[in-house]
Amino acid sequence: MFFTEMWERFSYYGMRGLLVLFLTASLEKGGFALTAVTATAIYGLYTSSVYLSGLPGGWIADRILGHRKSVFVGGVIIAAGHFSMALGSPITFYAGLVLIVIGTGLLKPNVSAIVGDLYPEGGQRRDAGFSIFYSGINTGAFLGPIICGYLGETINWHLGFAAAGVGMVLGLIQYRLGFKRLGTAGLRDIDPIERGRSVRYLLAGIGVVVVIAGLLAALNSSGTLVLNPKNVAESLGYVIVGIATLYFGYQLIFGGFDATEKKRIVVILVLFVAATMFWCGFEQAGSSMNLFAKDYTNRIFFGKAMPASWLQSVNALMIIAFAPIFGMLWLKLGQRQPSIPAKFGLGLIQLGIGFAVLAWASVQVGDTANPNKVSAAWLVATYFFHTTGELCLSPVGLSAMTKLSPAKLVGQMMGIWFLATSFGNLMAGLLAGKMESMGLVQLFSAVAMWTAALGLVLLLISRPVKRLMGGVE
DSSP, rough: HHHHHHHHHHHHOOOOHHHHHHSSGGGHHHHHHHOOOHHHHHHHHHHHHHHHHHHHHHIIIIIIIOHHHHHHHHHHHHHHHHHHHHHHOHHHHHHHHHHHHHHHHHHHHHHHHHHHHHHHHHHHHHHHHHHHHHHHHHHHHHHHHHHHHHHHHHEEEHHHHHHHHHHHHHHHHHHHHHHGEEEEEEEEOOHHHHHHHHHHHHHHHHHHHHHHHHHHHBOOOOSBBBSSSHHHHHHHHHHHHHHHHHHHHHHHHSSSHHHHHHHHHHHHHEEEEHHHHHHHHGGGTTTTTHHHHHHEEEEEEETTEOOGGGGGGHHHHHHHHHHHHHHHHHHGGGGSSSOHHHHHHHHHHHHHHHHHHHHHHHHHOOOOOOOEEEEEHHHHHHHHHHHHHHHHHHHHHHHHHHHHHHHHGHHHHHHHHHHHHHHHHHEEEETTTTTTHHOOOHHHHHHHHHHHHHHHHHHHHHHHHHHTTTTTT
């Protein structure tokens, strides 16, 4: 399962590291020559949809395919998506993005479920198993931009996309060969009547999605998008806000929960807003920060230019290095460690510091029409603060959802957590599109100010929020 997830993340982060760079590259250099506004909107739509698709993906696994088969089918669809992108046609490129979204929705939530099944007794062995699994995620996230980025940026864009597909195929082969080691993990008996009913619901849902997708992302004869991706992304943002508002409102008013449970749901809402803001900044790694690496960073090492996408691997490398340190820190602090809302606040403040560093670097760039390229150390320093912020917020948030949720809402609240990630990714793409209109210094300073300010607010209200948690630590 380590290698299955490693190769899937290799393919995802390898392609993600190339996406905005390819879309904005000139026609002469093999790209689509899109503006940064359009390219980053597509990036936001894509990364947002990847996390949204996990909700129906989990439902399909529970009611139709089972977890083990869902992971394999999802991997096949992901590989097909990468190879479709490698064909070079605008139509096959956008179709490939859609396939990767669908495949990731089937694979991503269910591969984690299988890892959990390997340790039915729970406890420390399950925690240790997930630690091994989590290291696979970051190993793939480190290697993907290095290999796919080098092939895509220095040889041929489509070779980089194809390499991502090859990585997923290797993951599928390894996964299938490892079936005999999984025992019954990922297998479940699904009632045939329930499966038949669910298949009918699924087909109806697919029909609705196809019609909507056809209207939103129609292609004309030349393969260009008819509707403005920025407008589509903004519309999706309103939809996500509406879903979250209705969901929390319904649970608090009509959910039938007692006072303690309602207070905990309010805490989840606070964490939802904080997580959305965090990912809105953090996920600019593949958009505005990627463009900063390409256009305004001196990437010459030992006389050769380093691919811009290689800097996408810094975060994963730092996660591998610092995750054990943070784990030991929390254990060492014991009861003296910060509360959950305080850790979220610290995460946001560190994210803000990272963007303040990048804003400072942007001052050194000066005129973007004739920029002074700055050292890559500026981006490395930014990624350092983003990584430490992530380690304060991301694993803590996953754990908090399971602890704070009423028993009958645990699965739904995990979906809400991924909805926050999806919304943050979407907003990250839209915000990155303002690089040209706002300017580098203004954009990065604004993100630094807002994220750090929200972090400070969370720290100030952490004690009253903790009281709402009703004893949850």
